[in-house]
Amino acid sequence: MNNFNWxxxxxxxxxxxxxxxxxxxxxxxxxxxxxxxxLLAMENQLSQTLFDRSTQGLELTxxxxxxxxxxxxxxxxxxxxxxxxDGQSQILSGRIRLSANEMIALYYLPNILPDFQxxxxxxxxxxxxxxxxxxxDKRDADVAIRMFKPVQLDLIxxxxxxxxxxxYASQDYIEKHGCPQNSNEFLQHRLxxxxxDTQFEEGARRLGWNLxxxxxxxxxxxxxxxxELAKQGGGIVGTHKSLCDRYGLVPIDVGIEIPPLPVFLVxxxxxxxxxxxxxxxxxxxxxLEGALD
Amino acid sequence: MNNFNWxxxxxxxxxxxxxxxxxxxxxxxxxxxxxxxxLLAMENQLSQTLFDRSTQGLELTxxxxxxxxxxxxxxxxxxxxxxxxDGQSQILSGRIRLSANEMIALYYLPNILPDFQxxxxxxxxxxxxxxxxxxxDKRDADVAIRMFKPVQLDLIxxxxxxxxxxxYASQDYIEKHGCPQNSNEFLQHRLxxxxxDTQFEEGARRLGWNLxxxxxxxxxxxxxxxxELAKQGGGIVGTHKSLCDRYGLVPIDVGIEIPPLPVFLVxxxxxxxxxxxxxxxxxxxxxLEGALD
DNA sequence: TAATGGATATTCAAATATGAATAACTTTAA
DNA sequence: TTAAAGTTATTCATATTTGAATATCCATTA
Numbered sequence: 001m002n003n004f005n006w007x008x009x010x011x012x013x014x015x016x017x018x019x020x021x022x023x024x025x026x027x028x029x030x031x032x033x034x035x036x037x038x039l040l041a042m043e044n045q046l047s048q049t050l051f052d053r054s055t056q057g058l059e060l061t062x063x064x065x066x067x068x069x070x071x072x073x074x075x076x077x078x079x080x081x082x083x084x085x086d087g088q089s090q091i092l093s094g095r096i097r098l099s100a101n102e103m104i105a106l107y108y109l110p111n112i113l114p115d116f117q118x119x120x121x122x123x124x125x126x127x128x129x130x131x132x133x134x135x136x137d138k139r140d141a142d143v144a145i146r147m148f149k150p151v152q153l154d155l156i157x158x159x160x161x162x163x164x165x166x167x168y169a170s171q172d173y174i175e176k177h178g179c180p181q182n183s184n185e186f187l188q189h190r191l192x193x194x195x196x197d198t199q200f201e202e203g204a205r206r207l208g209w210n211l212x213x214x215x216x217x218x219x220x221x222x223x224x225x226x227x228e229l230a231k232q233g234g235g236i237v238g239t240h241k242s243l244c245d246r247y248g249l250v251p252i253d254v255g256i257e258i259p260p261l262p263v264f265l266v267x268x269x270x271x272x273x274x275x276x277x278x279x280x281x282x283x284x285x286x287x288l289e290g291a292l293d
Numbered sequence: 294m295n296n297f298n299w300x301x302x303x304x305x306x307x308x309x310x311x312x313x314x315x316x317x318x319x320x321x322x323x324x325x326x327x328x329x330x331x332l333l334a335m336e337n338q339l340s341q342t343l344f345d346r347s348t349q350g351l352e353l354t355x356x357x358x359x360x361x362x363x364x365x366x367x368x369x370x371x372x373x374x375x376x377x378x379d380g381q382s383q384i385l386s387g388r389i390r391l392s393a394n395e396m397i398a399l400y401y402l403p404n405i406l407p408d409f410q411x412x413x414x415x416x417x418x419x420x421x422x423x424x425x426x427x428x429x430d431k432r433d434a435d436v437a438i439r440m441f442k443p444v445q446l447d448l449i450x451x452x453x454x455x456x457x458x459x460x461y462a463s464q465d466y467i468e469k470h471g472c473p474q475n476s477n478e479f480l481q482h483r484l485x486x487x488x489x490d491t492q493f494e495e496g497a498r499r500l501g502w503n504l505x506x507x508x509x510x511x512x513x514x515x516x517x518x519x520x521e522l523a524k525q526g527g528g529i530v531g532t533h534k535s536l537c538d539r540y541g542l543v544p545i546d547v548g549i550e551i552p553p554l555p556v557f558l559v560x561x562x563x564x565x566x567x568x569x570x571x572x573x574x575x576x577x578x579x580x581l582e583g584a585l586d
Numbered sequence: 587t588a589a590t591g592g593a594t595a596t597t598c599a600a601a602t603a604t605g606a607a608t609a610a611c612t613t614t615a616a
Numbered sequence: 617t618t619a620a621a622g623t624t625a626t627t628c629a630t631a632t633t634t635g636a637a638t639a640t641c642c643a644t645t646a
Contacts, residue, residue, distance in 0.1 A: 006371055007298055009371065022593070040595095048381060053594065054593075055592075057593065081367065324606080325624075326604075331603095346623090347611095348613075588645100592641105595641100596638080599635100603633075604633105606628100609627095610623100612623075616617100616620090
């Protein structure tokens with residue numbers, strides 16, 4: 001009776017999402033001809049066409065569209081099952097994926113991760129460096145370091161500490177352009193700002209400032225570049241207090257207090273008891289704060 | 294990343310439900326060794342045991358139990374997908390499953406089904422004869438004839454007609470035992486009643502009677518037997534008015550009016566536009582009432 | 587116009603998964 | 617105690633599925 005292979009729905013969804021047999025096949029870990037034939041078999045059994053083919057790829061028919069939504073629900077179950085299963089794993093080998101933004105990845109993790117690998121040599125560590133919050137539901141990452149508190153209910157969140165922030169410039173810069181003495185002077189200086197990232201804008205608005213991204217002379221969302229620029233005397237950067245010494249930067253005090261940046265450690269509730277994930281989180285709890293020397 | 298085959302969950306659920314590789318394999322349409330190996334591969338990938346084996350079969354480990362519930366949700370999606378897909382089918386060949394109780398199956402369907410098969414020779418008709426309501430969610434049947442109005446929201450229900458009921462006995466019986474003239478006399482007679490089926494009991498209670506199953510002299514849930522017994526002069530039967538002529542039964546009027554039995558035609562909302570199902574329902578709407586000659 | 591790149595479908599040798607048969611075991615029934 | 621009937625695991629020849637290579641098509645670009 002129930003002769004429909006669930007794997008077919010998995011195939012169907014991958015093809016629909018990718019819009020191409022080749023891409024879907026590569027993600028699914030099968031070859032394009034295999035996927036082509038499986039899809040044909042599926043359509044054959046349904047006596048219905050799921051996708052319109054072209055040399056540009058595949059597009060859902062209206063029939064196929066009618067199945068997509070429920071298929072996504074099925075995928076959610078599948079993902080949840082995988083999390084539930086993996087969540088029980090007490091194996092200390094395999095891979096663990098950590099998500100962090102560029103600043104954490106570049107300035108804090110290198111100090112401590114070698115120790116982790118010494119302690120757990122069987123564990124392969126994969127770091128996803130990304131300003132976007134990666135999807136813990138889909139296990140794009142196992143553990144994430146976030147600078148904001150996630151609201152999603154099925155996530156386990158631990159507040160680690162707060163990163164003090166301030167404005168800094170190099171000694172060179174100050175000698176050349178002088179040190180601003182108040183906020184009006186400050187705004188006339190070469191401020192290193194953001195491009196599409198609105199986090200800073202929003203922070204400023206909460207402090208009652210009208211500081212648009214457009215007001216900055218130099219704009220870039222890749223924060224490490226701000227630091228390097230500031231180091232070369234390129235301008236004033238708002239960044240972590242713990243980094244100024246390393247970069248030979250001096251604080252600029254114009255009576256503006258930047259609220260410190262909270263740091264959270266996050267994992268999915270379903271996998272919180274996974275041993276690999278547990279040891280990674282414990283390690284980060286133990287060592288990350290100390291990495292801010 | 295997402296290297297888990299959805300088919301494995303299908304296997305997992307079937308094994309959990311059947312409690313045996315052999316049974317599950319037969320249902321899934323694979324061989325027992327195949328299923329045994331697939332399960333092993335699955336457990337291997339999870340590095341966890343899903344079932345404890347014995348020569349009696351397989352039993353879920355606590356780990357496996359933790360996955361069962363979500364797996365059932367996944368199955369619901371799979372079943373819904375299949376209904377949605379099948380629901381669009383405009384093919385007039387294949388099988389169609391009809392669910393009916395014993396009375397309908399035995400006394401009304403034989404009159405009309407041959408015409409259906411003449412009209413749609415490509416369609417194989419399967420009849421599930423069952424007093425229980427078969428599961429339209431799981432497609433145990435495509436179309437069901439029910440004597441009660443289903444409450445489930447995702448079912449399409451059409452009220453066909455009402456079957457008049459009355460009490461009957463054979464001429465022989467009446468000559469031998471006399472015809473009861475009032476309800477007190479009536480209750481002293483040989484009434485043919487039910488065993489575990491409480492539908493009649495409940496109907497009687499709604500009419501203000503205290504008529505327990507235990508009060509009957511002869512008890513059986515298989516209604517056609519009641520009719521045959523009554524025909525042989527075995528007692529008084531409460532049954533369809535339309536059957537009394539065929540069986541040479543005469544009505545017994547003791548001032549008790551049995552409310553007529555409503556007849557509903559039911560299919561799942563998801564498959565209501567399926568052509569096979571459509572023609573079967575149209576046929577039954579057209580012909581079933583006439584079968585009550 | 588011709589070349590390129592990206593797409594699906596087909597071919598065919600090779601790897602893989604399958605199932606009949608069987609082994610090994612346990613419970614139940616005789 | 618033995619036989620029967622049920623279970624899962626293993627073996628091995630077979631059948632199926634797979635993927636590299638290829639054909640073919642179409643849009644884009646030089």
